[in-house]
């Protein structure tokens with residue numbers, strides 16, 4: 031059999047010898063010149079949609095993969111045996127003083143999954159950058175925001191230290207998000223008397239950050255919506271969402287009254303941990319809300335606690351020496367927590383004529 035292209039006598043594939051098959055068939059085609067639209071204020075470029083990049087190589091590789099379509103490209107240091115599973119790519123980048131990049135690329139693979147003839151194909155092309163402001167940067171610098179993240183605490187205002195630490199933490203979480211998703215930015219921060227507010231470019235990121243903070247510091251996350259205008263482009267009403275992270279008033283170190291006992295809060299992150307000497311109770315925050323509503327759980331103001339020391343303790347009798355008055359007062363044995371011993375420092379609390387003690 032003779033090749034219809036070169037006339038050589040050889041085993042043929044579709045009427046062509048191996049050499050002619052490799053010449054006639056192509057892996058995919060590429061243009062000689064590409065205009066790449068990139069943002070002049072952030073590292074993102076447009077290839078159908080806007081995406082971020084770190085190096086020019088990221089753009090070159092995405093562009094080649096887009097042109098290769100379904101063929102999977104693998105970028106190599108050196109060519110390996112040709113594979114049917116993917117096309118191997120070697121390329122070099124050159125920057126020209128005229129202000130564009132030249133790419134010299136070679137591809138090695140098969141144009142057809144059943145073909146046994148590897149194709150080595152060069153594609154040289156140029157990348158010309160065109161700079162503009164990407165949609166997310168124009169929104170960011172235009173003061174656009176989609177959601178507000180508010181951080182508050184039940185029962186009191188946030189301290190300056192708390193506000194500073196949330197400012198640093200939310201800023202770094204937002205920067206982390208912006209690396210993958212360019213709407214993750216903060217447009218504005220408002221320090222308020224009661225807490226701190228962040229205007230954010232994306233509702234999705236706002237919720238994600240609120241959940242991340244909640245898993246670290248506990249509290250509840252709630253959302254509310256407010257109509258803020260009409261989006262002509264989308265032809266629908268626009269809502270702005272406020273996501274509130276409300277931290278619990280049950281902070282570590284505070285004292286609470288629960289189950290006819292006085293406790294010190296030992297932890298309040300994902301669960302409320304109450305301790306007094308050897309005793310411990312662990313409540314999830316749903317339970318906390320329920321108990322609080324039923325008034326069986328309540329905070330005790332530290333000013334109502336007086337320091338003392340267990341002066342004597344036996345099976346049916348207990349006495350506390352008050353540190354402020356040096357007076358010794360009796361205590362119901364049932365009100366002494368397990369693990370408490372004579373000589374231990376305590377805080378004493380009186381409620382409805384009954385005295386309770388807790389580890390300080």
Ligand SMILES: [Zn+2]
Pocket residue numbers: 033034035036037038046047048049050051
């Ligand atoms: Zn031939």
Ligand SMILES: [Zn+2]
Pocket residue numbers: 069070071072073074163164165166167168
């Ligand atoms: Zn941008």
